[in-house]
Amino acid sequence: MTEAEGWRAVFGHDEPYPEQEDGIEAAVETARDGGYLALEGACGTGKTMLALAAGIHLVRDPDSDFERVFVLTSVKQQLRQFEQDLETINAGLPDDWRSVSAMTLVGKADVCPYARENRAGIDDSNVYDRCEGLRERTRALTGEGGDATAGALVQQARRAQTGIADSGESGVSYLETAGEPTPYLPSMPEHGGGATAEGTEFCPFYAQFLDDLPEEGDPAEAVPFDFADAGLIDAEELVRLSAGHGSCPHSIMGALVPEVEVVVGNYYHAFDPVTAATFTGALLDDSTFVVCDEAHMLEPRVRDLVSDGVGDATLRDAENELTRVIQPVAFEDEGKRARGTTDAELVRGELSDSEVSLGELELVRDFVRDLREEVDRRVTAHLEREHPGWRADLTDLTDAELPLRDPEEPAEDELSEWAREAGYGGKVWARAEHVGAVVERVLNEAEEEETKRATPAVGRLLNAWYRLDHESYFRELELDRTWDETEPVDSWRRAYNARLSLHNCVPADAIGDRLAEFGGGVLMSATLAPLDVFREVTGLNYLESEGRPVEERTYGLAFPDGNRESLAVDAPKFTYGNRGPPGEGNETREAHADAVVEVVGTTPGNVLVGMPSYGEAEWMAGVLEERTDAPVLRDESSADAATEDLKAEFFGGGAKTLVTSIRGTLTEGVDYRGDRLSAAVVCGVPIINTASPRTKAVKTAYDREFGNGFETALTVPAVRKARQAVGRVIRGPEEVGVRALVDARYARDSWNSVREHFPEPAREEFQPVSPDMLRFGLERFWDGQE
Secondary structure (H helix, E strand, O other), X not given: OOHHHHHHOOOOOOOOOHHHHHHHHHHHHHHHOOOEEEEEEOOOOOHHHHHHHHHHHHHHOOOOOOOEEEEEOOOHHHHHHHHHHHHHHHHOOOOOOOOOOEEEXXXXXXXXXXXXXXXXXXXXXXXXXXXXXXXXXXXXXXXXXXXXXXXXXXXXXXXXHHHHHHOXXXXXXXXXXXXXXXXXXXXXXXXXXXXXXXXXXXXXXXXXHHHHOOOOOOHHHHOOOOOOXXXXXXXXXXXXXXXXXXXXXXXXXXXXXXXXXXXXXXXXXXXOHHHHHHOOHHHOOOOEEEEEOOHHHHHHHHHHHOOEEEEHHHHHHHHHHHHHHHHHHHHHHOXXXXXXXXXXXXXXXXXXXXXXXXXXXXXXXXXXXXXHHHHHHHHHHHHHHHOOOHHHOHHHOOOEEEEOOOOOOOOOOHHHHHHHHOOOXXXXXXXXXXXXXXXXXXXXXXXXXXXXXXXXXXXXXXXXXXXXXXXXXXXXXXXXXXXOOOXXXXXXXXXXXXXXXXXXXXXXXXXXXXXXXXXXXXXXXXOOOXXXXXXXXXXXXXXXXXXXXXXXXXXXXXXXXXXXXXXXXXXOOOOHHHHOOOOOOOHHHHHHHHHHHHHHHHOOOOEEEEEOOHHHHHHHHHHHHHHOOOOEEEOOOOOHHHHHHHHHHXXXXXXXXXXXXXXXXXXXXXXXXXXXXXEEEEEOOOOOOOOOHHHHHHHHHHHXXXXXXXXHHHHHHHHHHHHHHXXXXXXXXXXXXXXXXXXXXXXXXXXXXXXXXXXXXXXXXXXXXXXXXXXXXXXXHHHHHO
């Protein structure tokens, strides 16, 4: 069997597009050498099928070392596309081939039977804390020193259901989820206790999983169904098959992670340190072919995942937790008795086993307390300086960043200097993480409350704050608006959440190090260009220097040219300096308003307008309401439910205009297929706020690392955002529409032009047009369609 014949057997359609054939063979060949394919493919390239066919072929090839495909995508719509393509592949396999086994990774809230049905006091808001607490209790009951076996707990839970039914009690029902009855009651069972004593709650689903686990061997033996030839197991199917048996769906999912041929997840599953360490670690090796979808988001998403921070309330909770562990021992030493549930003997035993002294606990507690007081001092000083009389109206306060060093001059941060002057040396920073883990173990064993402990998070941050450098990492105090009625009326804590933040400015090392753990793969998006910048900021160049090949492919839009009009309107640059604040009319604002009005007025269908911010979106929506006839919808930063309602209103009924921020959620990953969208227009290059201290720190770090920080850190991501937005229009071969980029930087080759950041096919398509010729071009296009 030839290479091409091999992958064609798992290709889900009769014939590949030429781009798919070239891309699959490039991906396969590169991965065999341990490398990566960086692929920019416009809508219609068939990227998901390309990547799956290449990866599954390598997994099925007996001469390959690959054992699985790990798909990472940050967009739910794309996740569903991978699921659909997997089903297409399985439907088209040769008759004598077994189905490709696959599974989609989801969170506990999606699979916990109790949370899904809002039973036993468990819902989306508390499922993680409740789950961990119930698991720990179940393990404690069945582990060393426990008085039950996992099988006995399961039988107890099942007998509770049978006993109530036998008693003839009315209204008895099994807990049902995913259309399947489970063997248990909707309430949580308890072990022990009696008529006057409370028992210990346990999770019967987790107990069943523990009972099915072999004492030694593969955890997959606890899976109660045949997954080898099951095809795609999505969340609903996983819950139905697991909960119907009485076993924990989330635990079953963890057992299946290293066993199925294709795992579909998101960036968290590979790049979040905690998730990778506790859940998906089995996938992080050279037997995994990784697919990074929407890879233009890889750099900003990973930057967030490998940054860290804790809020003022978390510092407060950590101080309280440390006190609850310290007090029993301190009081006993003084001949007193401490109130509460923590036992002095338990604390002493844990400290002895962990080689942590009571003095260390007290030192960390004092440090956290003094640190919180220093945060309070800094926030108060900032408000007195920037908002005199701020206590009179807390609702008037705005978000703020309080940098702890000059963002453009790497140096030790002010909090580290304060700590040293206050007498807190390196030991308290370095040991804080270990102390936090000890506090968590003591409190989890001593207290019944099911909650996520604060001290481990604080300990991890303090350790990293002390350990990491000041060139690639930026430290600041962030003030985010909130509202807490429990705080005093004159306290800034009533209006703000203050957060100590440690930002990883240059995540290239974190990305490259993680990619180096995999055997190879594909990084793909419709907007990767310029690929030389993408390779730098994602660590691919480092991999290549280590002998891992990196190949590139760029495929343009394959749909009929006559179905689209692509315009770069030579209007004045829509920068803050040119346009001024919203509401102050000038030549720049008038030119952009005129261009958008022309697009809306000539388009026989829905129009999407992308502005640099929600404030600018509000301004443009006002202009369109005055000057156009079609209904105008304005997006604003809101919850998912409100956004979904807005989309439904936009898609329903007659032609409308939707105005949004280009940095919002409606310009990427939203399905505008068919007649949902006839034109998209973007005003300006959506570069993020360059006055932000964090932005300045990122730019400075990129200057040192890559040379041109403004271009690599700010301009290139902004251009990708704009291209993603206008890319919403043409999603299929029959679709017709206009794509307009309004700003001279898209139209001219000037010192700050962004045309060079487009791939060659896009540069050729987006031809410059003067504002006075825009309407002529639009009318000619739409007349031609008629």
